[in-house]
Amino acid sequence: MTSKNTSANAMWGGRFAAGPDALMEAINASIGFDQRLASQDIAGSRAHAAMLAATGIVTDKDAEAMREGLLTVLSEIETGKFAFSAALEDIHMNVEARLKEIIGEPAGRLHTGRSRNDQVATDFRLWVRDQCDQAIAGLQALQGALLDQAEAGADWVMPGFTHLQTAQPVTWGHHMMAYVEMFGRDAARFADARARMNESPLGAAALAGTSFPIDRHMTAEALGFDRPMANSLDAVSARDFALEFLSAAAICATHLSRFAEELVIWSSAQFRFVVMSDRFSTGSSIMPQKKNPDAAELIRAKVGRITGGMVALFTVMKGLPLAYSKDMQEDKEQVFDAADTLILSLAAMTGMVSDMTANRDSLAAAAGSGFSTATDLADWLVRALGLPFRDAHHVTGALVALAEQGGCDLADLTLDQMQSVHGAITEDVFAVLGVDNSVASRTSYGGTAPAQVRAQISRWREVLA
Numbered sequence: 305m306t307s308k309n310t311s312a313n314a315m316w317g318g319r320f321a322a323g324p325d326a327l328m329e330a331i332n333a334s335i336g337f338d339q340r341l342a343s344q345d346i347a348g349s350r351a352h353a354a355m356l357a358a359t360g361i362v363t364d365k366d367a368e369a370m371r372e373g374l375l376t377v378l379s380e381i382e383t384g385k386f387a388f389s390a391a392l393e394d395i396h397m398n399v400e401a402r403l404k405e406i407i408g409e410p411a412g413r414l415h416t417g418r419s420r421n422d423q424v425a426t427d428f429r430l431w432v433r434d435q436c437d438q439a440i441a442g443l444q445a446l447q448g449a450l451l452d453q454a455e456a457g458a459d460w461v462m463p464g465f466t467h468l469q470t471a472q473p474v475t476w477g478h479h480m481m482a483y484v485e486m487f488g489r490d491a492a493r494f495a496d497a498r499a500r501m502n503e504s505p506l507g508a509a510a511l512a513g514t515s516f517p518i519d520r521h522m523t524a525e526a527l528g529f530d531r532p533m534a535n536s537l538d539a540v541s542a543r544d545f546a547l548e549f550l551s552a553a554a555i556c557a558t559h560l561s562r563f564a565e566e567l568v569i570w571s572s573a574q575f576r577f578v579v580m581s582d583r584f585s586t587g588s589s590i591m592p593q594k595k596n597p598d599a600a601e602l603i604r605a606k607v608g609r610i611t612g613g614m615v616a617l618f619t620v621m622k623g624l625p626l627a628y629s630k631d632m633q634e635d636k637e638q639v640f641d642a643a644d645t646l647i648l649s650l651a652a653m654t655g656m657v658s659d660m661t662a663n664r665d666s667l668a669a670a671a672g673s674g675f676s677t678a679t680d681l682a683d684w685l686v687r688a689l690g691l692p693f694r695d696a697h698h699v700t701g702a703l704v705a706l707a708e709q710g711g712c713d714l715a716d717l718t719l720d721q722m723q724s725v726h727g728a729i730t731e732d733v734f735a736v737l738g739v740d741n742s743v744a745s746r747t748s749y750g751g752t753a754p755a756q757v758r759a760q761i762s763r764w765r766e767v768l769a
């Protein structure tokens with residue numbers, strides 16, 4: 305990057321006698337990061353140039369020169385031949401200055417009826433819109449991997465937890481499908497945000513619109529927007545599309561973090577619910593026995609920078625008067641980093657889920673421990689003996705205490721021991737104490753019974769097909 309701070313800026317230096325201080329350039333230039341908007345910037349300029357010709361604002365000849373010149377600039381950038389200049393501040397002026405070198409005078413007509421304010425708003429919307437699509441694709445791939453896990457273990461029993469204490473048995477498939485639901489809502493949030501952001505700011509110009517007879521509907525359509533934004537002040541000031549993207553990303557990263565935490569716990573020697581593949585684990589340089597779930601730990605942590613980016617941009621935007629303020633240049637790095645981090649986390653989680661092996665035996669052994677069928681026992685007392693639920697709860701509690709004293713599970717108590725707590729208990733009770741019976745009985749809509757789980761798996765397979 306070059307720094308030419310002895311002469312006034314060629315783009316806006318008409319009223320300036322001297323160039324900026326080096327520190328001014330350092331704090332002002334965004335080219336170090338907004339070069340990521342190059343293809344969006346050139347797409348926006350191409351749409352604008354074609355519109356300028358169609359409306360007779362520039363000649364067809366000039367527009368054709370712009371079109372070809374812009375394509376040359378794009379290929380120079382894509383092939384790494386482009387020399388970005390910090391003196392030219394940002395991607396918009398870097399592209400335009402190079403266009404001038406290539407096509408000469410017509411380049412100076414490209415900025416007619418346009419400002420960098422609507423230009424950057426357009427570029428950034430296009431970029432974030434694309435990231436919504438990528439996030440949705442990443443989420444759907446992850447859902448696919450979860451569905452495969454759920455299908456394989458639709459009826460494998462495992463403990464369900466509340467407070468991370470054994471609560472009631474559930475199925476492996478049910479647990480996987482809980483995340484399919486969560487990630488489905490995450491994808492829907494990105495789709496909602498995308499639909500709302502898909503309006504074109506281009507042609508709002510600096511803030512007030514323009515006196516040139518531009519056609520904003522034409523440029524909106526060329527760029528795949530549904531319509532032009534209806535208020536020029538709003539068009540250049542709005543960054544809620546980026547805030548929505550970051551919010552959706554933060555929620556999604558939060559979900560990923562929760563799942564990652566479960567994988568960390570489940571892959572520990574104490575749980576042994578899952579075995580992570582070597583491809584998604586690392587070793588220890590000192591402890592030879594270690595196989596660490598680093599990818600899961602990192603995904604658990606990545607939410608910090610994504611939520612951090614969200615908070616950062618909310619803080620930048622708070623209290624900003626209309627219309628454009630340079631503060632808004634601080635929007636990009638946060639969104640770039642959050643998007644990169646989210647897409648990588650989704651891909652890594654998808655890889656981990658596809659590769660991991662659930663340990664059916666460990667899951668089943670854990671499912672039966674910790675008095676996980678105590679609720680089934682209480683429900684049986686209500687159904688078979690007609691006890692009020694509160695009394696049944698009390699009787700069951702006494703039976704749990706008895707089993708705990710004896711160091712055994714509920715199913716290991718004898719009928720005599722049971723009857724010592726409540727005389728009317730019969731042999732039939734033992735049928736409800738097995739974990740398979742327990743999960744099979746949870747047939748309410750959305751419950752953990754394998755039939756319910758399988759119904760949700762097929763529904764999601766259709767949704768994702």
Ligand code: ARG
Pocket residue numbers: 334338393394420421424628630632633
């Ligand atoms: N680099 C600027 C940004 O990212 C582009 C808009 C500059 N507009 C202006 N009036 N200085 O926000």
